[in-house]
Every structure is written in C-alpha cells, then in structure tokens.
Amino acid sequence: MKACPRCGHLNPDNAYVCEKCGYYLGFESVPHIIPSTPITPPEKPLVKVCPVCGYINPGDATRCQRCGYVFQQPQVIVCPRCGFENPINATHCLRCGYPLKQSVPQTIVQRRKFPTIPVLASVIIAYIMIIILVYVLG
Incomplete structure (x- = not known):
C-alpha cells in the first residue's frame, strides 16, 4: 500500500495518483508500514509533574521531591x-482477561497533604500568644 503524502489515503502499490485527492504519487509516495504487534504505552508514566510547584519527579514517585505534595492514586x-x-x-x-466482578476494589491509602498535628500545634500556640499579649497589654 502507498500512503498519499498530501491526504494520507492508502492506495494500491501500483497506483500512480491518489484515488482520493488525485495527487501524483510517483517516487514521492511513502510506503505504509503496519506494525506486526501493536505498540502499547508504558504501564507507569516516566515522569510525574507536580501540580503545586511544577517539579519533575520520577514516574514511580508517590510524593513530590521538592514540596512534598502527595500524588493522588486512583482506586x-x-x-x-x-x-x-x-x-x-x-x-x-486488561492483561489476562480474568473476570473482575468478584474482585473487591482496593483503595490505595492516601496520606494527608499537610499533617494535622503541626497545624493544630500552630493554632494552639497562636491562641496562647494572644492570651499573653492581652494579659500584658491589658
């Protein structure tokens, strides 16, 4: 098969002009190669870009190496x-064809983006500082 360089239509090998657009195929045509096995993308991404800081992390990273953002994992x-x-x-x-209706979904446990204990401690310290300021100034 010859692929037309203008419109991409597949023409018979013996065609001199494209059956679809009439473009002269001559020596400029490119043979259409059909791969014997389908090309599949990798199962895991090669990199993960952090949506918070834009840092490029390895594809298997679970959190950003720069800011600590936890990448969400789908169920x-x-x-x-x-x-x-x-x-x-x-x-x-999708790999072996086994029926999955009997399988139970497994949720990948997510850690919080920001720990609650440091936030709570900061709030308590702020309240104590306000009370001290009110006592000293008031």
Missing part, C-alpha cells in the same frame, strides 16, 4: 490471577 481492582492493577470500572482484567 484500582487488582486481578486475583495475575496481580495487574485495573481501572476501577474494568469488568475483566
């Missing part, structure tokens, strides 16, 4: 046969 259904993490709405495993 997944783990295939009991092969262990593949499927999207929450999958009915069959």
Whole structure:
C-alpha cells in the first residue's frame, strides 16, 4: 500500500495518483508500514509533574521531591490471577482477561497533604500568644 503524502489515503502499490485527492504519487509516495504487534504505552508514566510547584519527579514517585505534595492514586481492582492493577470500572482484567466482578476494589491509602498535628500545634500556640499579649497589654 502507498500512503498519499498530501491526504494520507492508502492506495494500491501500483497506483500512480491518489484515488482520493488525485495527487501524483510517483517516487514521492511513502510506503505504509503496519506494525506486526501493536505498540502499547508504558504501564507507569516516566515522569510525574507536580501540580503545586511544577517539579519533575520520577514516574514511580508517590510524593513530590521538592514540596512534598502527595500524588493522588486512583482506586484500582487488582486481578486475583495475575496481580495487574485495573481501572476501577474494568469488568475483566486488561492483561489476562480474568473476570473482575468478584474482585473487591482496593483503595490505595492516601496520606494527608499537610499533617494535622503541626497545624493544630500552630493554632494552639497562636491562641496562647494572644492570651499573653492581652494579659500584658491589658
């Protein structure tokens, strides 16, 4: 098959002009190569960009190396046969085809972005400082 460089239409190998747009194929045509196996993207991203500070982290990072932002993990259904993490709405495993309707969704435990104890301690210290200032000045 010859791919037309103008419109991309696939033409027979013996065609001299494109069947769709009439472009002269001659020597300028590019053979259309169909890969024997489909190209699949990697299962894990190569990098993760922090939405807070813009830092580029490794793809397997769970939190930003610069600001500590915790990357959100989607809920997944783990295939009991092969262990593949499927999207929450999958009915069959995307790797091995095993039916997932019997599987229970596993929630990946999320840590809070900001610890509550330091925030609570800061609030208590602020109230104590206000009380001291009111006592001293008042």
